[in-house]
Amino acid sequence: MDKFTKITGVAAPLPLINVDTDMIIPKQFLKTIKRSGLGVNLFDEMRYDSDGKEIPDFVLNQPAYRAAEILVAGDNFGCGSSREHAPWAIKDFGIRCVIAPSFADIFFNNCFKNGILPIVLPQEQVDILMKDAEKGQNARMTVDLEDQSITTSDGEVFSFEVDPFRKHCLLNGLDDIGLTLEKAAAIDSFENEASAARPWV
Template sequence: MEKFTKISGIAAPMPMINIDTDMIIPKQFLKTIKRSGLGVNLFDEMRYDGDGNEIPDFVLNKPAYRDAEILIAGDNFGCGSSREHAPWAIKDFGIRCVIAPSFADIFYNNCFKNGILPIALPQEQVDILMNEAQKGANARIEVDLEAQTVTTSEGEVISFEVDAFKKHCLLEGLDDIGLTMEKVQAINAFEAGVGATRPWV
């Protein structure tokens, strides 16, 4: 998994509450087990019309936000069904950080397992960042995981909280498999010991 340390990029504003996982990646795209290729279908029903043409007014179709790395959203982001394809699609699009007042628990945890930093902030601070995001390419927001800060283009610094273990995993680029591989020497030693003392196992 790609490490997350610090990013400085364009933030896309999506001031909607209750953006659920079906809005993030509709059910017809859940057949794949690959983590790549879903970015083109992120927010599919809001990005495209019935003929597959882009809807110009949708934020990620606007030239200023096509390369957004940060998403500023409303309360209860990622609610609905517990599909891991939702963070897959967000990451594949190129978004590495989602900032909102609150997140659905399963989506929140899935983000960390897929190299995305979800940041929950009080509404008044989200409002500041939402206004900043409205500036488009004229403003870049910096997110520093090590320092646990979000900095606006005007230099305003907002601190955020993050679980120490989840922070460690993101900084080191460790998903569940990576965490297991950190213990590979101990696992090999255990298996060798079991093989020597209980060869019938």
């Protein structure tokens, strides 16, 4: 998993509440088990019309936000079904951080497991960040996980909370497999001792 330390980039505003996982990645794209290739279908039904042509008004289709690395969203982001394809699609598009007043629990947890930092802030702070994001590609935010801070394009700084264990995992690029591999020596030692003690197993 890619490490997350600090990013400075364009933030895309998505001032919608209750954005569910089917809006993030519709069900017809859930056949794959690969984590790559889903970015093109992120927010598919909002990004494309029935003929597959881009809808110019949608934020991620606008030139200023095509390379967005941060998403500022509304309340209850990631609700609905528990599909892990949702964070896969967000990450594959290039978004590494989602900021919202609240998240659905399963989506929130899945973000950390896929190298995305979900940040919960009070609504009034999200409103300020949303307005900053609406300035376009010249308004670049900085999200610093080590310092647990967000800096707007105007230099205003907001602090955020993050679970220490999850922070450690993101800073070091550790998913569940990576965490297990950190204990590889202890696992090998246990297996060797177990084999010696019970060779018939």
